[in-house]
Amino acid sequence: xxxxxxxxxxxxxxxxxxxxxxxxxxxxxxxxxxxxxxxxxxxxxxxxxxxxxxxxxxxxxxxxxxxxxxxxxxxxxxxxxxxxxxxxxxxxxxxxxxxxxxxxxxxxxxxxxxxxxxxxxxxxxxxxxxxxxxxxxxxxxxxxxxxxxxxxxxxxxxxxxxxxxxxxxxxxxxxxxxxxxxxxxxxxxxxxxxxxxxxxxxxxxxxxxxxxxxxxxxxxxxxxxxxxxxxxxxxxxxxxxxxxxxxxxxxxxxxxxxxxxxxxxxxxxxxxxxxxxxxxxxxxxxxxxxxxxxxxxxxxxxxxxxxxxxxxxxxxxxxxxxxxxxxxxxxxxxxxxxxxxxxxxxxxxxxxxxxxxxxxxxxxxxxxxxxxxxxxxxxxxxxxxxxxxxxxxxxxxxxxxxxxxxxxxxxxxxxxxxxxxxxxxxxxxxxxxxxxxxxxxxxxxxxxxxxxxxxxxxxxxxxxxxxxxxxxxxxxxxxxxxxxxxxxxxxxxxxxxxxxxxxxxxxxxxxxxxxxxx
Amino acid sequence: xxxxxxxxxxxxxxxxxxxxxxxxxxxxxxxxxxxxxxxxxxxxxxxxxxxxxxxxxxxxxxxxxxxxxxxxxxxxxxxxxxxxxxxxxxxxxxxxx
Numbered sequence: 001x002x003x004x005x006x007x008x009x010x011x012x013x014x015x016x017x018x019x020x021x022x023x024x025x026x027x028x029x030x031x032x033x034x035x036x037x038x039x040x041x042x043x044x045x046x047x048x049x050x051x052x053x054x055x056x057x058x059x060x061x062x063x064x065x066x067x068x069x070x071x072x073x074x075x076x077x078x079x080x081x082x083x084x085x086x087x088x089x090x091x092x093x094x095x096x097x098x099x100x101x102x103x104x105x106x107x108x109x110x111x112x113x114x115x116x117x118x119x120x121x122x123x124x125x126x127x128x129x130x131x132x133x134x135x136x137x138x139x140x141x142x143x144x145x146x147x148x149x150x151x152x153x154x155x156x157x158x159x160x161x162x163x164x165x166x167x168x169x170x171x172x173x174x175x176x177x178x179x180x181x182x183x184x185x186x187x188x189x190x191x192x193x194x195x196x197x198x199x200x201x202x203x204x205x206x207x208x209x210x211x212x213x214x215x216x217x218x219x220x221x222x223x224x225x226x227x228x229x230x231x232x233x234x235x236x237x238x239x240x241x242x243x244x245x246x247x248x249x250x251x252x253x254x255x256x257x258x259x260x261x262x263x264x265x266x267x268x269x270x271x272x273x274x275x276x277x278x279x280x281x282x283x284x285x286x287x288x289x290x291x292x293x294x295x296x297x298x299x300x301x302x303x304x305x306x307x308x309x310x311x312x313x314x315x316x317x318x319x320x321x322x323x324x325x326x327x328x329x330x331x332x333x334x335x336x337x338x339x340x341x342x343x344x345x346x347x348x349x350x351x352x353x354x355x356x357x358x359x360x361x362x363x364x365x366x367x368x369x370x371x372x373x374x375x376x377x378x379x380x381x382x383x384x385x386x387x388x389x390x391x392x393x394x395x396x397x398x399x400x401x402x403x404x405x406x407x408x409x410x411x412x413x414x415x416x417x418x419x420x421x422x423x424x425x426x427x428x429x430x431x432x433x434x435x436x437x438x439x440x441x442x443x444x445x446x447x448x449x450x451x452x453x454x455x456x457x458x459x460x461x462x463x464x465x466x467x468x469x470x471x472x473x474x475x476x477x478x479x480x481x482x483x484x485x486x487x488x489x490x491x492x493x494x495x496x497x498x499x500x501x502x503x504x505x506x507x508x509x510x511x512x513x514x515x516x517x518x
Numbered sequence: 519x520x521x522x523x524x525x526x527x528x529x530x531x532x533x534x535x536x537x538x539x540x541x542x543x544x545x546x547x548x549x550x551x552x553x554x555x556x557x558x559x560x561x562x563x564x565x566x567x568x569x570x571x572x573x574x575x576x577x578x579x580x581x582x583x584x585x586x587x588x589x590x591x592x593x594x595x596x597x598x599x600x601x602x603x604x605x606x607x608x609x610x611x612x613x614x615x
Binding site: 170171172173174175188192193195196290291326331332335336339340342343346 | 521535536539542581582585586588589590591592593595596598599600602603
């Protein structure tokens with residue numbers, strides 16, 4: 001044990017921050033981008049119109065299902081919200097088939113005309129990546145993410161103790177002073193966004209509640225399924241009577257749901273045994289209301305009779321769903337969404353500066369800086385490969401979306417593969433090159449790749465920056481400008497490493513160095 | 519509009535809090551202000567932040583408002599830090615006629 005409380009907290013902060021640090025950087029980076037997952041999807045699916053589903057499109061979906069889905073065991077409709085990015089998807093499956101095994105048609109959410117957007121997972125992949133990672137079983141990933149998030153919570157609390165001068169130094173951010181500057185940047189990003197960081201880490205753990213604490217369920221229920229059936233009932237089971245009976249128009253059934261639940265807007269609809277007298281229909285609400293209902297409204301599609309409305313959730317369930325809402329921020333208007341995104345950037349920068357600080361502090365103390373011990377070498381190279389490599393991978397993901405041939409088999413998978421090819425390439429590059437050169441080249445690669453995104457977009461679609469400006473297409477303008485801004489940030493960072501003086505400025509006062517724990 | 523109002527209050531609040539710290543008074547004004555003035559500035563700064571909370575909460579709903587307030591606190595604190603980091607540049611700009 002370390003001798004004083006603050007020293008032991010400093011030790012705890014260093015190791016709970018460093019060891020899961022690279023995973024935390026990935027979680028923060030992808031999670032932050034996920035606040036704009038719908039907008040990213042809109043950019044990545046330029047073929048699709050934006051907007052909530054119109055009555056006209058709903059009628060078109062109804063017609064498609066009645067004509068092509070006749071005799072199917074189930075129908076499903078997935079309705080995009082007003083933020084867009086996804087097509088209005090209708091699908092049907094034969095009796096006995098699992099959901100997703102049948103045929104699927106994508107419709108324009110405004111006109112109801114059939115559309116064929118490019119095969120991509122869009123912003124949704126970035127969102128999933130932040131807790132499911134990739135190329136590994138989902139449960140492993142979630143355990144890894146859970147452990148990293150637990151460590152993050154420990155690092156936040158121990159960090160407030162360790163960097164005890166964060167409040168005295170609240171407004172201090174001094175550049176060009178080596179280690180002192182990294183410490184300042186780490187402190188400022190952490191303290192300024194402290195409410196957000198604490199909230200996002202804690203609520204993030206709550207989203208993975210039953211991964212971490214399965215006993216809460218196993219103590220009272222025979223299985224996870226039994227718990228979910230009790231806590232989130234999906235409504236009465238459909239029965240096959242064998243008597244054919246015509247279904248009411250979907251539009252009218254939606255109106256019934258809106259009567260049962262004022263303000264109800266549908267997000268996902270299932271119809272079981274359509275065309276049979278025992279058919280049932282479940283309409284799930286959009287999830288963009290803060291602490292709003294999640295369960296479906298069940299209606300008989302034959303008679304239009306209300307079969308079940310989900311019970312009002314208990315206090316514990318409501319607390320959990322409110323915390324998940326707080327984490328995902330789906331209810332946010334554009335101002336709050338921008339604040340969420342900015343706070344996420346703060347978290348990402350805090351993790352990155354913390355990781356760099358660990359190496360900067362120790363480099364000065366190495367017996368032979370040219371030949372560091374393995375642990376130091378690994379940490380330094382992982383820093384380059386993750387901090388410069390991951391953003392470069394995301395830029396490559398956007399580029400692949402525009403450059404891969406539309407007919408390519410498994411196109412969506414290849415977009416993702418390109419993300420990891422570029423990221424892995426930079427990771428390997430970072431291992432092979434001297435550290436300083438690796439930083440310069442890694443950051444410069446990010447700058448080039450992000451700068452290429454608007455260029456390639458202009459060359460491969462009719463919605464380049466200038467065309468979008470002329471057409472008043474705000475989303476495409478903002479997206480391209482964001483890419484250029486990111487390119488500028490990475491170019492500046494690369495240039496700063498390139499022109500950095502070899503020695504950091506001498507420390508001014510002993511007061512400053514004495515608390516330089518990290 | 520509530521967002522702009524909240525931001526303005528937070529900016530003023532953090533401005534006062536910045537100037538209520540002795541080291542920053544020394545940097546910006548080349549002298550330390552009397553203890554009584556400093557105390558008033560600090561209290562005023564916190565009062566403005568609290569006022570921003572009530573404005574934001576009553577305007578946007580308490581749940582949504584609290585979140586937005588936290589975000590605007592971060593933005594305005596960042597503005598104060600940026601100003602402080604670029605103090606010499608700002609003072610040079612002001613010194614020019």
